[in-house]
Amino acid sequence: MYSFAKYKCIKAISRPYMLRNVSKVASEIRIYEVGPRDGLQNESKFVPTDIKLELINRLAAAGIKDIESTSFVSPKWIKQMSDSVDVMKNLKRVPGVNYPVPVPNLKGYYIAKECNVEEVAIFPAGSEGFSQKNLNCSVKESLQRFKEVAVQAVRDGLRVRGYVSCVVGCPYDGPISPKVIAKITEELLDMGCYEVSLGDTIGVGTAGSIQRLLREVLQVASPDKLALHFHDTYGQGLSNLLAGLEFGIKTVDSSISGLGGCPYARGASGNLATEDLVYFLYGLGVNTNIDLVQLIETGRYISNFLGKPTESKVNRALGDRFKSHNDIVKVAACDVN
């Protein structure tokens, strides 16, 4: 478990966090949906391929343009993703929708390429402990492996996205220095990643630690090269997000119904829920072109299948009260009119 004992002291934050300035939030935010991959990978009950395909189709129908659909990892490590070939081969691809997939090595890359993927993601960790558990190698070895993937993918004309996991804290090593994350981010961009998603894998970040992280990472990457990937374990997802958006970052990862978690990060809860994110953005006056009613129905579809309540507060709160997307947007936007 994440050890607070590793903090020698809690330093006073010299610059208090200001939530009032939302003027730097971009007018358009790209939502990168990770539900079918990050959301499902931790589910113990195997989700049949046709349910996964239906979920992806519903997300696309709701207006999501980037849907991380599966991953080409070792089935010995993550059984839930063992049908990745079937998922990608049977996907009804909607024009204008991107269906990226994470790959841990060249083996996964070549299988994914056979399935005509257009974008792959590589995912080193910010900590040694998590790298060993998640990838069975050191951070340095993983970067070498991922570089081989990135170089080959760029050569083949595919887009490559980078992730860094455990950007604030690691379940095995404790707090992580922002300088370490900046260094890995820089390496991923140098390898050819078009953007790097900063993953607070166990959700220990706060607006303050995210600010400190971004001040460091923005020394090596411009805001348009970064994405934010928050798990909501401590209920800090949306405040962390606002902290990040104020730096001008325009891409946010989220998961339908708040599904998610990593098998190698025990205790980590789901990702920031896509329904909560879309509602939040409408409240800021950011139009996402995503239909919240369809999104809410999609969240219920997958939660019902999994037999558990949705983790999205917006989904729970709005429930059946609103039949029209515009009605929901009016509720979300009441504070800006």
Ligand SMILES: CC(C)(COP(=O)([O-])OP(=O)([O-])OC[C@H]1O[C@@H](n2cnc3c(N)ncnc32)[C@H](O)[C@@H]1OP(=O)([O-])[O-])[C@@H](O)C(=O)NCCC(=O)NCCSC(=O)C[C@@](C)(O)CC(=O)[O-]
């Ligand atoms: C990296 C490895 C492969 C090393 O695993 P390993 O056991 O060291 O690898 P290996 O090369 O020794 O191979 C072992 C066996 O797996 C096979 N294998 C090997 N690779 C593949 C592949 N790609 N596809 C299919 N099969 C594969 C390989 O062929 C072999 O099969 P055998 O010869 O024994 O029959 C493994 O540790 C792995 O797959 N790890 C991925 C774990 C994972 O998916 N974690 C979750 C994603 S990361 C995450 O969720 C965080 C993120 C990104 O969301 C950000 C955040 O939340 O903050």
